[in-house]
Amino acid sequence: MNRIRYLVNLSYEILDPTADFLLRIEAARTGRQSIVSEHLAITPETPATRYTDPVLHNRLLRIRANKGHLAIRYETVVEIDHRLDDGESIRQVPVAELPFEVLPFLTPSRYCESDRLMEFAMREFGGMRPGYPRVYAIREWVRNHIRFLSHSTNERTSAIDTIVERTGVCRDFAHLMIAICRALSIPARISSSLDYGADPAMGPPDFHAVVEVYLSGGWYLLDPSGVSIPTGLLRIGTGRDAADVPFAAIFGKVQSERPYIEIEALTDSAVGIGMPLATTHAISTW
Amino acid sequence: MNRIRYLVNLSYEILDPTADFLLRIEAARTGRQSIVSEHLAITPETPATRYTDPVLHNRLLRIRANKGHLAIRYETVVEIDHRLDDGESIRQVPVAELPFEVLPFLTPSRYCESDRLMEFAMREFGGMRPGYPRVYAIREWVRNHIRFLSHSTNERTSAIDTIVERTGVCRDFAHLMIAICRALSIPARISSSLDYGADPAMGPPDFHAVVEVYLSGGWYLLDPSGVSIPTGLLRIGTGRDAADVPFAAIFGKVQSERPYIEIEALTDSAVGIGMPLATTHAISTW
Amino acid sequence: MNRIRYLVNLSYEILDPTADFLLRIEAARTGRQSIVSEHLAITPETPATRYTDPVLHNRLLRIRANKGHLAIRYETVVEIDHRLDDGESIRQVPVAELPFEVLPFLTPSRYCESDRLMEFAMREFGGMRPGYPRVYAIREWVRNHIRFLSHSTNERTSAIDTIVERTGVCRDFAHLMIAICRALSIPARISSSLDYGADPAMGPPDFHAVVEVYLSGGWYLLDPSGVSIPTGLLRIGTGRDAADVPFAAIFGKVQSERPYIEIEALTDSAVGIGMPLATTHAISTW
Amino acid sequence: MNRIRYLVNLSYEILDPTADFLLRIEAARTGRQSIVSEHLAITPETPATRYTDPVLHNRLLRIRANKGHLAIRYETVVEIDHRLDDGESIRQVPVAELPFEVLPFLTPSRYCESDRLMEFAMREFGGMRPGYPRVYAIREWVRNHIRFLSHSTNERTSAIDTIVERTGVCRDFAHLMIAICRALSIPARISSSLDYGADPAMGPPDFHAVVEVYLSGGWYLLDPSGVSIPTGLLRIGTGRDAADVPFAAIFGKVQSERPYIEIEALTDSAVGIGMPLATTHAISTW
The missing domain is CATH 2.60.40.2250 (Immunoglobulin-like)
Known part of the structure; x- marks a missing residue:
């Protein structure tokens, strides 16, 4: 708690x-x-x-x-009071079993053009066993291939820009991770949050964008930017991407x-x- | 009827x-x-x-x-049994009075990047009196500035591509009109339909994408491609853009x-x- | 002089x-x-x-x-000591008669994707009589449809971005005018210059990008941003677009x-x- | 011979x-x-x-x-009669020593937006020893990360599209490799060629686009699509990218x-x- x-x-x-x-x-x-x-x-x-x-x-x-x-x-x-689960046991939910209200989080959106990342996503992550470990591997890929760089992007920057230019801020990390997940038929959404432990070196406290993916019947929280302690993230709202929240x-x-x-x-x-x-x-x- | x-x-x-x-x-x-x-x-x-x-x-x-x-x-x-209204009397609804469930149709989406068309939309249509006549002017602009050209676009083509390349099929016309409306704070969505009167010269009957805009407390139907008789359009579904339907x-x-x-x-x-x-x-x- | x-x-x-x-x-x-x-x-x-x-x-x-x-x-x-000619008598040179070294200025380049603007250019300017008056009409279109807005663009912004977003600085005006001209088979290039009369309200003196088009056997200078007095422009260099100079x-x-x-x-x-x-x-x- | x-x-x-x-x-x-x-x-x-x-x-x-x-x-x-050199001994030429006529092949062009790939290129290849082996590693990366897929792209597709969508034909492979090289200050150009040994399974013989990079005082030929035997490539012409040739x-x-x-x-x-x-x-x- x-x-x-x-x-x-x-x-x-x-x-x-x-x-x-x-x-x-x-x-x-x-x-x-x-x-x-x-x-x-x-x-x-x-x-x-x-x-x-x-x-x-x-x-x-x-x-x-x-x-x-x-x-x-x-x-x-x-x-x-987040529930902490053992990642190894969390499986991907087949599209046939997803709740209907989760389906909108499978489709491409303004900042998460998952339709253009299908080949990349399948090639890079398609061979992994579906479930939380694969989602975590996506989070690690994003964290390791994108450089956090303040002011390098703007409110028009999308996942496609980020996979090309490889720099961004928290919302860009989130958009790219969401787009990759959706390209693999994993429902994913953005969560607009506040991070109690934000590093003062990165500027004054600000809203923080992270990712939720739907697995094993529930939504799981991941921060692909790696800057927050996710258990301390206070949620404002969720949506398809930053355009919604x-x-x-x-x-x-x-x-x-x-x-x-x-x-x-x-x-x-x-x-x-x-x-x-x-x-x-x-x-x-x- | x-x-x-x-x-x-x-x-x-x-x-x-x-x-x-x-x-x-x-x-x-x-x-x-x-x-x-x-x-x-x-x-x-x-x-x-x-x-x-x-x-x-x-x-x-x-x-x-x-x-x-x-x-x-x-x-x-x-x-x-569509209701036919006098366009002159249909006004734009201020954001302050929009039903909450209409708000998602104001934000940019995968194929309708309204955030990038603000300057264009304001410059071209901002001076007109808000309401149905302005929406109809947008419909006319799209119809007159885009050329219907089969196979000129694909499933990745968005409103931005269409305003640049000026060719497309019905869904491209719809996406561009939706994006312009949203840039002017007019809620707009796509409607996946069937057009009973499709011109055989344009190929066999197919699904047809048109636009609905929210004005004066209701949704109004417009076909920016100009190829259908809108009163005969049978609706399958509506959504933010083609990604939804x-x-x-x-x-x-x-x-x-x-x-x-x-x-x-x-x-x-x-x-x-x-x-x-x-x-x-x-x-x-x- | x-x-x-x-x-x-x-x-x-x-x-x-x-x-x-x-x-x-x-x-x-x-x-x-x-x-x-x-x-x-x-x-x-x-x-x-x-x-x-x-x-x-x-x-x-x-x-x-x-x-x-x-x-x-x-x-x-x-x-x-620029030569001043009567625009009415300046004709477009057919591709068959262009000097070979002028041909590179017909092709699309990094910031001037003329290949994507063919339909727009033909539709908007294709009906006009070829020659200087048509080029001047392009210059006027750009000047009237784009808003000069400092810091609205960056070094990655191209003509396509500018025709969508309708704001920019001098190099964006130049790139868009060049792209439109090339789409009409008019050789066009950027000229990196200095403008003696730059408006102090727009900041300290800076390099200024303008356009040259090839007509009637010579290159003609136009400033689509409209901020300079072209007879006073000192040339540094010319190229296909800003990437060259x-x-x-x-x-x-x-x-x-x-x-x-x-x-x-x-x-x-x-x-x-x-x-x-x-x-x-x-x-x-x- | x-x-x-x-x-x-x-x-x-x-x-x-x-x-x-x-x-x-x-x-x-x-x-x-x-x-x-x-x-x-x-x-x-x-x-x-x-x-x-x-x-x-x-x-x-x-x-x-x-x-x-x-x-x-x-x-x-x-x-x-191509000269065959030992790749290990071929070094990168510093910008300070490049012939001036080679410099245009360092800048971004229509289909090779190297300016947007700097972070990626530095991250992926920046740590390698400059010279032919690094260039060959770029060729291998492109060959292994892009899937040859006929008709998946069109004449507007650029290196940026290819690094996102990961499919293409020979010219797309060439454009991406060129863009990555330029991002690392290695001069690179396209070569429009004919491949005597084209696989009949890939359709009738056609023009074939490959890459030349400038190293150790000369241009070296590489085919990132991997479909040709480079010693048998007949050259038509070279240029910055497909727009030139x-x-x-x-x-x-x-x-x-x-x-x-x-x-x-x-x-x-x-x-x-x-x-x-x-x-x-x-x-x-x-």
Whole structure:
């Protein structure tokens, strides 16, 4: 069991008479992640409508704000209790047995053009025994063949660009791993998260993109960038790729500041809540 | 009111011990399309599982078949009763008022990279009054700037390729129109259909891809390729783009024949069922 | 007749034991551009080999330098005497009559994928009477459909990206115009230049990329970005596209500073040397 | 010493009043390839102008033909006497020592976007000792990671597409190998050739694209597709990539038939002319 405190401050200057915001900043409630407390403040006070996706549990906040300054502050404490499984025993689920709502995560998407990576994926990973070890081999391939390089990519960069240019940031690592998995008929999706243990050398805390794959009847979490301790990842939302889960989609002329984020692991030895730890086990998020 | 008979025969030779098929060939049941009769035959007899998407009403057929020949025959008669609206009065829905389940149709997808067309879309259509006339102008732009050219594209061709190379088939026209709409914050999706009136000069009847846009609280149908009479289009399914609605997704080593399709408009003047007619009205599918 | 003074300072920190530099910074000698004076200084003193391309007259400077600081200073005064022709009388040269050494400027190149723009170019400009007015119409199309936006592109951006995304800097404008011309069988090339009259609002003086097209037996200069006064453009070199004429190609681990450039028009009314002036005539560089 | 007979028949139906042809079908004269006999026939008799590139020795034939049928027949016998070198002793030439006319083969071109493959090339081959063995390792990598698949690509396919999709034909293998070499500062170019020993299972004889790299003061020939015996390759021309050396560039509305080609190795044991043989040596074309 881990406990994570997370705070985000967003700050905008709206130049149009009104602007619409779709925000994905609130912690998800899942079978493995519960919210101990949370607080949202919008300044100036502005009505917000909320939506929780019935399948993915993503939470969406919609705000129509008027010209001028808009500040959003969200703070939460969540408890995360991932199930740790023995990777060796986790098998790939044949397409014939996949739940129907998992099928969309087999198809190519904006940033994960799996249809173009079939030959590569089959050649490189097709001969391995299907299951978690193969997925882990994909994660290792991505981690070892792509160089983490800040500012080397932009919001248009896709898995195809990354397999060509071999540099990127966390979302590029995630997109490439997702695309390779789908090319092998393994359902895969992006998870927009927060990493409590982000290396300060890599800049201030920020949203972190990781991968979930569907195996043996559940979703398993992997971080192909290798920078986080996955047991400490707090989930915001999941989707086909980064196009589905931007933390802010803005409609209207707006100047944005970089989000300010705090994230920390809380401990309470009396009740068995410790620091997130690295593990060699597979991490199931459901 | 129109009545359409549609028949499809699929024929496969399975080379692996088993292969899995996800088929999207059955007519959708929607508020505007009802099924008078339908019949599905799988030879050799093989169990199929079915799924109807609760939001989009798409029907999916999943079959696990064994080595050897597999034939699927589906025949249906459907009644279609599209609502015809006056385009002038149909307005664009602000993002703040869109139903949440419509939001996924605003984001870029595999074949509709709307994020790269923002400047073009704003420059070309941004100054027009939002609503159906602007959407129709987009449809006209696509129809007039792209040349229908069989075999000029393939299953990897996207809206970006089409705006560059200016040739394509129906799905390319659809993808480009969808991408432009989304770049203007207009929800848009692909509709996999059958066109009863396909020009024999363009080859045997085939699946036909058209566009639906969300305006004034409902989805409206447009055919940017200009080859169909939209009131006679029978819907199979809708999705973000062609990646979501292939008529057949096959997992395993399989040889395919080109699908055989029959499609015709049935008339019965006694009960007011005539031929689908061209219309200058906007066609709502809900 | 115009007289331009141009100075460039390059400054590098070489981290490897040695590094090789190919520099294209010296003013070209052409039938219309003569060098009044020039001076090159390399610090520390380092031998340089020189090469002048026999066909294009480009001058190349090759330097092998050792670890540590390297500074290059080049200053020149040139006289430019472009021939001004009446555009209406300038015709397109049929491929059958083009000089053989002009043919390479008909083929697609790294940043000018003219092969993908054939349909667009024919559709948009194919109906116009061949010759300078059509080339000028292409220049106007590019200028009016692309937005000058600093830092919107990078060194990998090509004409295809620009026709999609519709923003760019001078080299992107040049690449797109070149690609369109070649798609219409009009030889076109890039010219790496200096623009004496660069708008200070657009940043400090920098190299400027413009276009030359081959018509009526000679090369004509056009600036599709519209920011320069073409009669005052000092030529460094020409090539198929920016890949051929980088001001510095560096082999080895080197830290670079942004080049410092001064450029000014000198006048001497006694001998009829005035300021470069805008003209409605076609400007021949040979 | 080898002797090769090569015949090509081209057949066109010209629909416009006139059309221009640039043909690259004649055997090159190089230091290692001499022409024993050759004969060109154009029907109907039509004047042709010829051009031999002073640097590359490529021969170009330009024909302006009138509406109607045009047939071109070219037949030649050439002698080829490649120098075979010990690969171990062939070193890479530093940029500082490259002949200036070789420098264009270092830059990215239409189908060889070497600028995007720098990280990959350095990571995969950067640690190897420069020289022929490293170049051969690149050839082996391409041969082993790309699958020869007829009709899997088209005339727009570039090295970037090939490294992503991992299938292609000979020109795709060549473009990828060239791009990787240039990314490592090794000059590389395409060579349009004829392969006397083409496997009949791969279809009728056709033009064959291979690679030349500049090492130790000369150009060396490699076939990354692995289908030819390089000592028996007859050269037509060389260039930066396939954009420079199409066997026919046609300007005007013309219907083309697939070229008919015959190619065979002639032997004459009396004078020591045998069949081209496979060799483990490096093959210098100069």
